[in-house]
Amino acid sequence: MQNRTLGFWAKSFSRWQVLRKQQEVSDRCTVAQLEKVFQGFARPRCLELGKLFGGVRSLSQVSFEKTFVSLPEIFTAGVLMSEIISSTNKLHFVFGLVDPEGKTSLSQKEFSIFIQNFIHGLSCAFGLCIPCSGAKEEPKSTAVSRGNFSTLLMQRRHSSAWANCDEQHRIRFAHAPTADSMTLIAQRLYTKTGISRKVARTIVKLHSTLQNDADKAALVAAVKARQQSSLSARPATTAGVRSVEQRLPFPVLLDWCFRLVQDPLAIPYALVIERFCPRESSKDDNPENFEVDESHIFHLSPASAAVDEREAAAAQYMPSRADVLAARYVYNFAAEQNYFTLTPAELEHQMSEARHTDVEYAVRLQTACAQAEEIRSKQRKPSWAAEKFLGCVRALSATPLPLGDAEASPHVREAFKTMPVLPQQEKDKIMQDFARLDVEKKGFVEVAELKRVMGGNDVVTDALIGEYDASGDGVIDKNEFFAMMCPPGYKMETSEDKEGKMLSQLLQAYMEEEQQRVCLEEERFAPAGRLRAASVSLSAAMPIVSEEKWEQWNANFRHLDQDSDGFISADDLRCFPGVFHSSNARDLTAHLYALAWSCGTAGSS
Known part of the structure; x- marks a missing residue:
C-alpha cells in the first residue's frame, strides 16, 4: 500500500462511488x-486487508x-502511509x-x-484492536466453545500479558481510543482551529511592530474590548432562528x-x-515556503476525483x-x-x-x-586519475601500514623520517x-611476466605482488615497481612534510565525501520501515505556544x-481608534491598517 500512487487511490475512489450509486457497495x-x-489488489492482499480491518486475529x-x-478507513490508512504521495495531496484526499x-x-x-x-x-x-463504545480497558475472555477455542486462547494470552507486565510495557497491549473518546477529541480540536495561519501571522506581525509596552498593552486592551462588544451584540439563538453551521475550510485544517x-x-x-512523507520532499512540501495556486491543488470530491497532472505523469512510470x-x-x-x-x-x-x-520492457x-x-x-577498477592519486599517497607513505595506523604510531613516523633516501645509482x-x-x-x-622472472614460491610471489598492486588490475606500473623493489632500510625521495600533510587531508576529505555519497545511496534504497531524520520538517521542532x-x-x-466575518478589514481597525489609550492612538491605528491591508486586498484573515 505504501507504493500506490495518487492516481490509483483516486481511480479506486471513483470506482467506489460508481458502485455505491448502483447500490452494490456501501461504506x-x-x-x-x-x-x-x-x-489492482490480488485476492491474498484482500484477505490481508480483511484480517487487519475486519477485526479478526488470523487469516x-x-x-x-x-x-x-x-x-x-482503508482509504485513509493507505493514502496516509504512502511514501510517494505529497503530504498536501494526502490531506486533501482524506478530507475529501x-x-x-x-x-x-x-x-x-x-x-x-x-x-x-x-x-x-x-x-x-498496525494491528491494534478497536474496542466497542463503552468497553472496559482490560481485555476479557469469553466462554469456551468449539468454534472459538483459538480466539479464546489468544485472548487469554493477551489478558495474561496485560495483567503481568509493568506500567512501562503495558502500553503495548493497550486498545485504540473508543468512538466516544474520539468525538470528544474532535470537539476539542475543532474549537482549537478557529484561527487560520494568516490571522495568527497578521496579529503576531501587528504586535511585533509596536515599540513599547504601553502600545502593546493598548492593543491587547482594544482586542479584549472588541471581543466583549461582539459577544454582547451577538443575537441569542431562538427557536425560530436557525443557527449557522460553522465550517472550517481545508487551508485551515x-x-x-x-x-x-x-x-x-x-x-x-x-x-x-511527517513520518510517511516522501523522501527528501519535506522542504518542498512545507506550505510555509511558497503559496500554491488554488486551481492547481488536488481536491477529492464525489463528483470528480481529478488527479494532479504531475501525479498522473509519475504513475505511468511505476512498474x-x-x-x-x-x-x-x-x-x-x-x-x-x-x-x-x-x-x-x-x-x-x-x-x-x-x-x-513485453519487448519494450526487455529493451529497458x-x-x-x-x-x-x-x-x-568503475567500482572494480579505479580510474587513471585515482590510480595516480593513490600512487602519490603510497609514495608519501612511511610504511606499508594503512594511513590511519601510521598516524596512530608516532614512533613509526619518526623512524621513517630518519631513514636514508635510496641513492640515485640504485x-x-x-x-x-x-x-x-x-x-x-x-x-x-x-603480473604473469613478473612471476616468471621472479620465480620461487608462487604463494610468496602472489602475496608480494598483491600487496603492491593497489588497483587490482593485474599489472604493476612504474611507481608500484619502485615501491616493491625498494631495499629495506631505505625510502624513496618524498615531498616536504607540509605537502604530505596536505595530501593526507585531501585523502581524508575524499574518503569522507565518498562515504557520505554511499550513505545517501543506501538511504535512497532503504526499506520503508527505516526512520528518516530528513523527513521531519522544521515546523515540528518549533516551540509550542x-x-x-x-x-x-x-x-x-x-x-x-x-x-x-472571519476577516480584519480596514473598517474594523478604524472603528476602534479611541480604545488605544496612548497619545499616538490614531497613528498606531493607521499603521495597523496598512499592515493588515498588505496581507490581502480585502483585509486580514
Missing part, C-alpha cells in the same frame, strides 16, 4: 467486494462473504472522504468522522495538521504525516508486478554469473522464465543491465630492470473582527 463492504473497488478466520471492513458535498470545508461532525477514520485506519493497519497553528494536540497527527518479477529474475541471473552484460538470448530466456513478453532492462555493468566496472638500476621487463614500452609490467497565549490571540482576533 462497509465484504472482502469479496474489495476486489471490485481495488482492481483462517477471514470470510469472503461474512468479514466486513470499512472502506473510508468526509466531505460528501464537495464544499472543501468540514463541519464539526465531519471533522469528528475524519479523526475516527484517521485513528481507526492507522490502528487497524492543513495548517493545523502541519502544526503551523502551534496546537499541542496536533503533534501526533503532524508526526504521522507493474510482472515488471518487478521479470527484473528480479534478470538481476538474480546476472548476480550469479557475476556480470550484467547479458546477450539477447540470455535476456529473452530470463524474461520467458518470468512469463513476461537491457539498457539498465548495461548501466549496472558500467557502474560495477634508482637507475631499478629503472633499468623495469625497462627490461617492459619490452613493449606500455608503462606497466604484467501555551494555552494562555493561544486563547489570547483568539480573543484578539475576535475583538478586532467587528462584523464576525
Whole structure:
C-alpha cells in the first residue's frame, strides 16, 4: 500500500462511488467486494486487508462473504502511509472522504468522522484492536466453545500479558481510543482551529511592530474590548432562528495538521504525516515556503476525483508486478554469473522464465543491465586519475601500514623520517630492470611476466605482488615497481612534510565525501520501515505556544473582527481608534491598517 500512487487511490475512489450509486457497495463492504473497488489488489492482499480491518486475529478466520471492513478507513490508512504521495495531496484526499458535498470545508461532525477514520485506519493497519463504545480497558475472555477455542486462547494470552507486565510495557497491549473518546477529541480540536495561519501571522506581525509596552498593552486592551462588544451584540439563538453551521475550510485544517497553528494536540497527527512523507520532499512540501495556486491543488470530491497532472505523469512510470518479477529474475541471473552484460538470448530466456513478453520492457532492462555493468566496472577498477592519486599517497607513505595506523604510531613516523633516501645509482638500476621487463614500452609490467622472472614460491610471489598492486588490475606500473623493489632500510625521495600533510587531508576529505555519497545511496534504497531524520520538517521542532497565549490571540482576533466575518478589514481597525489609550492612538491605528491591508486586498484573515 505504501507504493500506490495518487492516481490509483483516486481511480479506486471513483470506482467506489460508481458502485455505491448502483447500490452494490456501501461504506462497509465484504472482502469479496474489495476486489471490485481495488482492481489492482490480488485476492491474498484482500484477505490481508480483511484480517487487519475486519477485526479478526488470523487469516483462517477471514470470510469472503461474512468479514466486513470499512472502506473510508482503508482509504485513509493507505493514502496516509504512502511514501510517494505529497503530504498536501494526502490531506486533501482524506478530507475529501468526509466531505460528501464537495464544499472543501468540514463541519464539526465531519471533522469528528475524519479523526475516527484517521485513528481507526492507522490502528487497524498496525494491528491494534478497536474496542466497542463503552468497553472496559482490560481485555476479557469469553466462554469456551468449539468454534472459538483459538480466539479464546489468544485472548487469554493477551489478558495474561496485560495483567503481568509493568506500567512501562503495558502500553503495548493497550486498545485504540473508543468512538466516544474520539468525538470528544474532535470537539476539542475543532474549537482549537478557529484561527487560520494568516490571522495568527497578521496579529503576531501587528504586535511585533509596536515599540513599547504601553502600545502593546493598548492593543491587547482594544482586542479584549472588541471581543466583549461582539459577544454582547451577538443575537441569542431562538427557536425560530436557525443557527449557522460553522465550517472550517481545508487551508485551515492543513495548517493545523502541519502544526503551523502551534496546537499541542496536533503533534501526533503532524508526526504521522511527517513520518510517511516522501523522501527528501519535506522542504518542498512545507506550505510555509511558497503559496500554491488554488486551481492547481488536488481536491477529492464525489463528483470528480481529478488527479494532479504531475501525479498522473509519475504513475505511468511505476512498474507493474510482472515488471518487478521479470527484473528480479534478470538481476538474480546476472548476480550469479557475476556480470550484467547479458546477450539477447540470455535476456529473452530470463524474461520467458518470468512469463513476461513485453519487448519494450526487455529493451529497458537491457539498457539498465548495461548501466549496472558500467557502474560495477568503475567500482572494480579505479580510474587513471585515482590510480595516480593513490600512487602519490603510497609514495608519501612511511610504511606499508594503512594511513590511519601510521598516524596512530608516532614512533613509526619518526623512524621513517630518519631513514636514508635510496641513492640515485640504485634508482637507475631499478629503472633499468623495469625497462627490461617492459619490452613493449606500455608503462606497466604484467603480473604473469613478473612471476616468471621472479620465480620461487608462487604463494610468496602472489602475496608480494598483491600487496603492491593497489588497483587490482593485474599489472604493476612504474611507481608500484619502485615501491616493491625498494631495499629495506631505505625510502624513496618524498615531498616536504607540509605537502604530505596536505595530501593526507585531501585523502581524508575524499574518503569522507565518498562515504557520505554511499550513505545517501543506501538511504535512497532503504526499506520503508527505516526512520528518516530528513523527513521531519522544521515546523515540528518549533516551540509550542501555551494555552494562555493561544486563547489570547483568539480573543484578539475576535475583538478586532467587528462584523464576525472571519476577516480584519480596514473598517474594523478604524472603528476602534479611541480604545488605544496612548497619545499616538490614531497613528498606531493607521499603521495597523496598512499592515493588515498588505496581507490581502480585502483585509486580514
